[in-house]
Amino acid sequence: MTFPRRVTLAAAALLLLAGCGAGPAASADGDPAATAPAAAYNDADVMFLQMMINHHGQGVEMAQLAEQRGSRQEVKLLAAAVVTTQTDEIGTMKSWLQEWGEPTDVDRAPSAHAAHGGLPATGETELAALKTATGRQFEQQFLNLFVGHQHNAIEMARAEATDGASPQAKELATRIERSRAGQIQQMLGLISG
Numbered sequence: 001m002t003f004p005r006r007v008t009l010a011a012a013a014l015l016l017l018a019g020c021g022a023g024p025a026a027s028a029d030g031d032p033a034a035t036a037p038a039a040a041y042n043d044a045d046v047m048f049l050q051m052m053i054n055h056h057g058q059g060v061e062m063a064q065l066a067e068q069r070g071s072r073q074e075v076k077l078l079a080a081a082v083v084t085t086q087t088d089e090i091g092t093m094k095s096w097l098q099e100w101g102e103p104t105d106v107d108r109a110p111s112a113h114a115a116h117g118g119l120p121a122t123g124e125t126e127l128a129a130l131k132t133a134t135g136r137q138f139e140q141q142f143l144n145l146f147v148g149h150q151h152n153a154i155e156m157a158r159a160e161a162t163d164g165a166s167p168q169a170k171e172l173a174t175r176i177e178r179s180r181a182g183q184i185q186q187m188l189g190l191i192s193g
Contacts, residue, residue, distance in 0.1 A: 041100055044163035048173065049093040050106035052156060056086040056093075058122050059149055065130060066142045074190060075139055078183065085179065089172070096168065122149050143187045150180040150187075 059082060066079035094104045126145055133141045153176055160173035 041096075041166040041169065042164065044160060045166040045169045046097065046100070046102050047106075048156060048160040048164060048169060049097050050103065052153070052176070053090055053093050053097075053104060054106050055149075055153055055156065056090050058127070059146070059153075060086050060090075062122070062127070062130065062142060062146060062149065066139070066146075069134065069138050070142070071136055071139050072190070074186075075143070078186060078190075079142075082183070089176070092172070096166070140191065143191045147184050147187050147191075150183050153177075153180045154184075 063079040063082035063086070067076055067083065070076045070079060097104045122145060130138070130141050130145060157173035157177040157180070161170055161177070164170045164173065
């Protein structure tokens with residue numbers, strides 16, 4: 001799958017969130033607020049967190065490879081920062097979903113998310129190629145792949161900022177958008193440098 005297609009799928013995925021995921025449980029009279037946890041949330045928040053947990057897991061996997069096999073110190077430092085930040089964010093997102101009584105993982109079956117374009121994830125073929133690359137070739141592949149990967153995170157965060165209801169999830173989305181945009185700029189500099 002090419003970079004623009006992944007980006008388009010990521011944007012489409014979050015525009016159609018209402019079709020997947022579960023929202024707050026409703027009370028007997030049908031009022032979702034009556035049984036919802038103290039923090040309000042909606043289907044968009046749930047799907048954002050579930051999909052971002054999956055997305056972050058892939059990012060951590062790629063960044064761990066870069067920590068070990070990157071040839072430049074700047075790449076290794078960026079990768080280490082990604083591992084730390086995204087591991088922490090995964091823990092936060094899982095705790096919110098657990099607090100809301102929602103599953104912490106998204107169904108990875110392709111048919112489960114076909115209605116909203118599929119999961120915005122890096123393809124298995126691309127990951128396999130990255131795992132076999134070495135030296136400078138590895139680093140260039142990692143940087144190019146990770147620019148696209150982090151751009152998908154920005155698209156998902158933008159959709160959450162628009163469609164979500166949870167103030168905490170929306171604030172996290174804003175932080176993700178800003179930090180990943182900074183990472184992309186740093187990586188573009190490393191690619192051209």
